[in-house]
Amino acid sequence: MKKMLIVGVAAWFAAAVSCFGADGAALWKQHCAKCHGADGAGGTAMGKKLKVKDYSKEAVSDDAIAKSIKDGVKEGGKLVMKPTAGVSDDDVKALVAHMKSLKK
Numbered sequence: 001m002k003k004m005l006i007v008g009v010a011a012w013f014a015a016a017v018s019c020f021g022a023d024g025a026a027l028w029k030q031h032c033a034k035c036h037g038a039d040g041a042g043g044t045a046m047g048k049k050l051k052v053k054d055y056s057k058e059a060v061s062d063d064a065i066a067k068s069i070k071d072g073v074k075e076g077g078k079l080v081m082k083p084t085a086g087v088s089d090d091d092v093k094a095l096v097a098h099m100k101s102l103k104k
């Protein structure tokens with residue numbers, strides 16, 4: 001029983017500490033899920049209002065993701081997604097990797 005608990009905790013720890021310094025999933029939840037949804041499909045109230053695309057189906061390039069985080073996204077001259085404040089370069093890398101992993 002005790003052994004199983006230790007194995008369980010070790011597995012959780014290994015999953016939490018991925019090969020990235022920053023945790024893409026946590027950053028996604030914090031900065032992006034409000035509009036793009038936890039699964040990237042954009043099924044949130046905010047996502048529907050802003051008509052975000054379904055990024056669990058639509059592929060998007062590394063560069064486009066990094067750029068949208070740093071510069072935001074404009075549509076028809078209007079800023080529809082603001083640049084994300086308070087994320088480091090490592091955070092951006094982790095977010096790029098996480099967003100790509102949402103595409104099935």
Ligand code: HEC
Nearest residue numbers: 031032035050052053060064065068069073080081084095
């Ligand atoms: C306030 C709502 C909102 C938040 C928060 C938000 N986005 Fe967006 N995002 C949008 C909208 C609206 C669009 C434009 C419609 C679309 O392309 O889906 C968009 C577009 C994008 C695109 C496509 C850019 C392109 O070139 O086509 C990417 C990539 C993206 N967002 C990533 C992110 C990431 C990563 C985060 C978190 C760091 C994030 N978004 C947070 C609303 C948001």
